[in-house]
Amino acid sequence: MNPRPWMLSRRQILRSAGTGLGMLALPGLLRADASRPTSSGNPLAAREPHFPARAKHIIHIYLNGGPSQVDTWDPKPELTRWGGKKLPVGNLTTERETGVALASPFSFAQYGQSGLWCSEIFQQTASQHADRICVIRSMRANTPNHEQSMRLMNTGDERLSRPSYGSWLTYGLGCENENLPGFVTLCPGLPVADSSNWRSAFLPGIYQGTYLDTRKTNVTELIADIQNPSIQPADQRRQLDLLAKLNQKHQQERQEDPNLEARIQSFELAYRMQMEATDALDIAKEPKEILDLYKADTVHGRQLLIARRLIERGVRVVQCYHGDVQPWDSHSNIADEHRRLGGEADGPIAALLTDLAQRGLLDETIVICGGEFGRTPAVEIPIGGGGTPTGRDHNHHGFSVWLAGGGVRGGQAYGSTDEFGYRAVENPVHVHDLHATLLHLMGFDHERLTYHHAGRDFRLTDVHGKVVQELLA
16 A cells, blocks of 8 residues: 555556657657567567678777877887986876886787787787787777776776667677676686676666676585585476565566566576586686696686686677776786786686687687776886885776777777877877777677666767777678
8 A cells, every 4th residue: 555645656647647848758658668679578688780780799908097009009219218208298186196208118019910019017918819809999988997998898988888889789689698697707816896887877787797706616616606515407487486476466566577577587687607607617628738728727817717708608709808996907016917917817718719719619709808998108106205215006098909809800900099109190080989899799889778767868889889890801
């Protein structure tokens, strides 16, 4: 019984209005609670994009913390010449105070027929796959802060809670395997801003990323309660059917609450995942040569192998964060830190590209690798002025991200930063442009993939973004 019978909800008022403005507004309100229609009634059912897609899946290798572009994919001889001196162009504003130029401690070489430049940090990846890789050297973001820049890279907005690009793609495409989530996030720990990086926000909750802590090796620990030791599947199905009926009755009395719908769908997906997810996450079923190729006894190797197994089974988007919080955030001792991190990441990344190519999956899978921003060519002054400066500050003015696979033209470096690697100066690519290009490769016009919420149509790229045609094969 309504404790406040004199109060009516917005929908109740419109229903009682009969005709006129109330009925005109009703379709828009109903649309706000609806996901893209499916023939099966399952919001994760596979759907067609706007036009034929070049790719079906994305694996995002997220080097959280911000790898240095001038120490990886963007060599700067002038930086070496000016090492230890004040830069003639001055230092741009970043998060912390910076000083003289810091020459890269890493050696660079050219790889492949394309002659793509790369440092020793990613030597295995470059030596084996340079002609498959497109390095965007002219990436730009808006702010030099981790939380804001990670939200921008993942959701298209650095300040507000917005749906992640993985949620947008799952909303648009569904999943090729209805027994698995469409969007999975793998991370040994949690990145900065944690779940806001894979949240569905105002999109239906079924499209939120499923987070797995890859520090855990046992399948039953990776997904809590994935198996029910005390009940058989048939009896569990009967329990869920009864629970669904009770939830639906509860929902009808509350005007189709989208949060209740998301909960019902999560119960159903969890039931369907019990067998499929257990199999997908069990890398022990792989032959020894594949386990050795990925260095699957390491966290990063294990999660990249899991990523391949997931997209092989129809998952749309898999994000693989390198480590807890922000491991690539080398404010000091960048020589040792970046060398260690590269040693952890390089071999497994090369293995992933090799494995995808051998299985015929690379042509339909976009692999992205990079961080939320880059790092300054000028050395960071330690807080308080003590100690020897040996690291780099955050740099959102110009940094590198690379793509490979589905529909990407490999063997090229697109755009450039200035002679010291500070600012994107030739063919700058904003994060919105990267998102527009990814959606295009997945078959979507970024201006048409929208969701009506709070009186307006939202999209991943907001009112920005252009497809970078030069990146396309």
